[in-house]
Amino acid sequence: MTNSPLHGIIKKKRKGNRTMSKAIYFDMDGTIANLYGVDGWLDMLIAKDETPYAIAKPMVRLSSLARILNRLQKKGFTIGIVSWLAKNSTNEYDERVANAKREWLAKHLKSVQFDEIHIVPYGTPKETIVNIPNGILFDDEKRNRDNWVGTAYDETNIIETLKTVA
Ligand SMILES: [Mg+2]
Numbered sequence: 781m782t783n784s785p786l787h788g789i790i791k792k793k794r795k796g797n798r799t800m801s802k803a804i805y806f807d808m809d810g811t812i813a814n815l816y817g818v819d820g821w822l823d824m825l826i827a828k829d830e831t832p833y834a835i836a837k838p839m840v841r842l843s844s845l846a847r848i849l850n851r852l853q854k855k856g857f858t859i860g861i862v863s864w865l866a867k868n869s870t871n872e873y874d875e876r877v878a879n880a881k882r883e884w885l886a887k888h889l890k891s892v893q894f895d896e897i898h899i900v901p902y903g904t905p906k907e908t909i910v911n912i913p914n915g916i917l918f919d920d921e922k923r924n925r926d927n928w929v930g931t932a933y934d935e936t937n938i939i940e941t942l943k944t945v946a
């Protein structure tokens with residue numbers, strides 16, 4: 781990986797951020813779960829149907845992701861999820877969506893024992909929710925990456941980026 785462009789970027793960021801903590805957080809929708817690829821997802825969410833969260837296809841090779849996360853966790857990294865609920869919601873719908881998200885993780889990444897799972901109201905600043913905000917975040921939404929305290933990456937090249945972390 782020494783010759784990959786990602787390697788250089790991470791090295792540079794680390795140099796300038798010596799206080800970076802060993803934590804890696806993932807958004808779900810549009811980052812590891814292809815919610816927006818589900819036919820009719822928006823209409824279903826408006827109709828308070830949690831099905832799209834349950835049937836969203838993975839966006840990364842899960843076997844590779846699980847293997848890397850377990851290795852990083854053994855090296856002392858905290859592994860977490862920080863994901864928003866639906867935009868327009870009720871307490872009852874929030875509960876069904878949160879359950880669907882937890883079940884998605886249990887089904888697709890069952891070998892990963894997440895240290896933190898935060899499923900929070902839409903729009904909640906993610907850096908205020910996690911235990912270690914100066915860690916790494918993978919998130920498809922630019923404003924979440926911009927507001928993040930540590931180093932943030934989009935949904936592309938998750939596996940390749942993680943391979944350069946430790
Ligand atoms: Mg997202």
